[in-house]
Amino acid sequence: MANELSTTQAAAFLKDEGWDFAAIQAYRRYVSSIFRRVVAPMKPKLALELKQNCYQIGSPLYTVMYRASRLSAADKLALILQQCTAVIDQHGFLQLGQRYSFSPTMAPHDQFLRYLRKQVQRAFPKKSLKQYATDGPHADVARKIHLFRSYIDRHNIIYIREHFAGSNDLEKLLKYGQKFHLKFDYSTGANYHNRFLSHQTWDYPKNMKIQVTKHSRMSEFIVDLVSGQFVSEWTLYQIHSNQMVDSDPMHYDLTTIAAIANTASFNYGLPIGQNVTLDFLDHHSHRRLDVQHPDDPDIRRLATNSYQTTYWQYEKDYPTGRYADIVKKGIRDNLAWQKIPAHQRSEVYDDFVNYCIQRLPLRNPGFYHYNKQRHYNGTLK
Known part of the structure; x- marks a missing residue:
């Protein structure tokens, strides 16, 4: 009975959540294979867990359905945004609802994130993401999917902190790499993550960049060189009781929002580093999708707006400027x-x-x- 409830009746709520026939069929196959290995008394509880997994982006079940869906790449991106009730507020910040969340088991190198990244590349293959956001049938998706990266960053930080022990975030991140036998990339430039107030004088980098993995350079972490803690916008945002982010830039002090200016950023394209990836054909994807992007929220635009008297500026790379990454090869x-x-x-x-x-x-x-x-x-x- 539990098996029947978890497959036949599930089709109705899955359809209401935006899933197509192919995804629903994949759900049925997945659930049937699971139930065949479970004794009868455990099936009601398992059926409830599987339904809950449908609301966890990146869970094994969600991933199976997402990959099986025959929606176009752009529509697959729109599906996630719809399920998350993603809305851009009056300050240009993407606010998400609470019905859906990221799966707590989804690691920064997870196959779902790799697949999501590929859908962005397929949905927006030629022009910059900023151009796609200006006009066309998927302009709203382009604007929102850019801002959605911030929530992936937040999830990645939570995952590392909750799954690994260490005296600081860097130690936890390194243990994560050891557990999954991952090689990290340290070679891409971090000057955009070492901004300093424009009325001050540049001295030397305070943060380093670590990307996961060495060749995909998909998820990234900005780490304070001294404290070993992650540098993230999410350490500063004020969260209301309804879990909405206070995105009003007037509620923040420009001189104390370095973490917002220097925050990490999930990469839809492939950043250019010293580790060449031969099987990735579009080597301009990082500039198109991650650099030439739609507008950031007002608070980050305020932090990095060079037209202001005071803003968080970056130092140019040598030899034009005086920026050189301290960490380039690894932790040593x-x-x-x-x-x-x-x-x-x-x-x-x-x-x-x-x-x-x-x-x-x-x-x-x-x-x-x-x-x-x-x-x-x-x-x-």
């Missing part, structure tokens, strides 16, 4: 940096940048390599 770069006394870091960093310039056209080797050369026979080579 950060460990080497931590050994530099705080009062010497500005001077040492300046020398590090000069060293990187002298190496051109060779790439930045990371601080560990520089520091090793710096102490070789007491001279910098």
Whole structure:
């Protein structure tokens, strides 16, 4: 009886939630295969759990249905936004309802996120996401799916913090990588995540970027070099009792919202780093989908608007500017940096940048390599 309830009667509520016939058929096959391995007394409880999983984006059951659906790529994106009752508020912030949530078991490298990313690439294949958001039949989807990235970032942070132990976020992130035998990417530039107030003077990077995985560079984490904690906009947002985000920029102090200016950003395209991915044909996708994107919320636009007297600006890469990533090859770069006394870091960093310039056209080797050369026979080579 429980099996019948969980398949036949489920078709009605699945259809109401926007699923097509192919997705519903996939649900039936999935549930039938599960029930065949479960004793009768457990079936009512399991039926309830499976229905709950339908409301958890990225759960195994949700993923099976999502992949099986024959909706177009754009309509698949619209489906998630519809299920989440996604609405852009008066301050340009995407607000989500509470009926749907991300599956607590969905890791930052999960197959569902890889598939979702592919749907964005298929739905918006040629022009920039900003252009798609300007006109056309899927303009609303383009605007909302850009803002949806922020919620994926929040989920990824929650996943790492809730599933792994450590004295700080970096230790937890590294344990996550060890558990799943993942290689991380440290090579893509992080100057957009090291912004500083425009009336101040640039000294050296405070944050590093870690992307998951080494070759996909899909989910990313911005980590404070000193504290090892994640740098995220979600540490600053005020949440109302109805779980809506207070998105009014007038309720925040511009000078204290560095985390909003420097926050991580889930990548729909492939960021260009030092690790070449030969099987990814569209190497311009990161610029089209993640850089040339629709408008950010007002609060982030306020933080990074260069037309203001005070804003959070970024330093240009060397040799035009004085920005060079301290962490480029891995955690050993950060460990080497931590050994530099705080009062010497500005001077040492300046020398590090000069060293990187002298190496051109060779790439930045990371601080560990520089520091090793710096102490070789007491001279910098």
